[in-house]
Amino acid sequence: MSSILRRCTKLTHSGILSMLPGSNGRSCALQYFASEKRYSTSSKIKVDLDSNTGVAIMQFQSPPVNSLSLDFLTEFAINIEKLELDRSCRGVIITSALPKVFSAGLDILEMYQKSPEHYVEFWKAVQEAWFKLYGSSKVTIAAINGNSPAGGCLLAMCCDYRIMAENPRYSIGLNETQLGIVAPFWFKDTMQNVVGHRETEKGLQLGKLYTAPEALKVGLVDELVPEEKVVSSAAEAMSKWLAIPDHARQLSKSMMRKPTIDRLLAAREADITNFVSFTSKDSIQKSLGMYMEMLKKRRS
Numbered sequence: 001m002s003s004i005l006r007r008c009t010k011l012t013h014s015g016i017l018s019m020l021p022g023s024n025g026r027s028c029a030l031q032y033f034a035s036e037k038r039y040s041t042s043s044k045i046k047v048d049l050d051s052n053t054g055v056a057i058m059q060f061q062s063p064p065v066n067s068l069s070l071d072f073l074t075e076f077a078i079n080i081e082k083l084e085l086d087r088s089c090r091g092v093i094i095t096s097a098l099p100k101v102f103s104a105g106l107d108i109l110e111m112y113q114k115s116p117e118h119y120v121e122f123w124k125a126v127q128e129a130w131f132k133l134y135g136s137s138k139v140t141i142a143a144i145n146g147n148s149p150a151g152g153c154l155l156a157m158c159c160d161y162r163i164m165a166e167n168p169r170y171s172i173g174l175n176e177t178q179l180g181i182v183a184p185f186w187f188k189d190t191m192q193n194v195v196g197h198r199e200t201e202k203g204l205q206l207g208k209l210y211t212a213p214e215a216l217k218v219g220l221v222d223e224l225v226p227e228e229k230v231v232s233s234a235a236e237a238m239s240k241w242l243a244i245p246d247h248a249r250q251l252s253k254s255m256m257r258k259p260t261i262d263r264l265l266a267a268r269e270a271d272i273t274n275f276v277s278f279t280s281k282d283s284i285q286k287s288l289g290m291y292m293e294m295l296k297k298r299r300s
């Protein structure tokens, strides 16, 4: 991994990168990884695995805002599973290829004016993505290079370490209550495991979107770095995590996360039933419709 960084630094200093269109530290890391094995080329997510370092970089590339649709979540779970089974992969960096957004969270259109059967399928995909990422034995690092509300924040919180662009206009948090909906208990558990009970209580009730500096202050993210350095800093952090013997780190991770995972495993079906009945309510559909309208108005 340090060879990646040395190479990035060399290129940046030599000015070669500045000759590339749209080049910066972020693209340096991406270009380096891109020169390695293209692992998967699904339409919404790109994965490159560096066979020398064992580090995969997963880039979300689903315009306009990397919302977590059924298709996106299915691709995501398949990719994480594939990497999990690959013994040559030791770590995964998750980032966005789109400007200004890491992920806009769950795709609201998947929860709006659809059939109960669709809600079941969608919610199973949300659960599956969480199980795969939260339960991953690999080192997972979120390189958060844009806004990351709700489900986007959940994905980041599932990772072992979070590095965010220090842009004060970017925010992250579980803002569900602002949409008139309630984050399920396992979203809450995941946040509580990151920032503790009190901050989760405030954050969840207020549907708080933390600015990048606020997120650092409460421990929702671990580091803020200049935007162009988010991916190279993630690579640097990864090298520290990979210096620990895998078996010891993996057992420690599993020991910390197993109770949270077991809790959803035990309530999986009930959680789906709750989601379907909650989402199907007229009042919830009305709230989601109004929220989508608000997003559109804000744009115009």
Ligand SMILES: CCCCCCCC/C=C\C/C=C/C(=O)SCCNC(=O)CCNC(=O)[C@H](O)C(C)(C)COP(=O)(O)OP(=O)(O)OC[C@H]1O[C@@H](n2cnc3c(N)ncnc32)[C@H](O)[C@@H]1OP(=O)(O)O
Pocket (backbone or CB within 6 Å): 064, 065, 067, 100, 101, 103, 104, 105, 106, 107, 108, 109, 147, 149, 150, 151, 152, 175, 176, 179, 181, 182, 183, 184, 274, 275, 278, 279, 292, 295, 296, 299
């Ligand atoms: C009793 C207990 C029972 C338990 C039951 C559990 C129920 C709980 C269920 C689910 C939990 C929900 C989790 C979620 O993740 S909900 C999603 C929350 N997401 C948000 O609130 C983000 C909304 N989006 C934004 O704030 C912004 O888009 C942005 C900051 C991410 C990016 O801003 P910008 O670049 O300015 O883009 P636009 O706002 O202009 O958006 C472009 C385009 O994309 C559409 N869009 C944005 N976000 C979403 C989304 N999450 N899903 C679908 N579509 C989205 C937006 O409407 C624009 O569309 P257009 O006008 O047609 O172009």
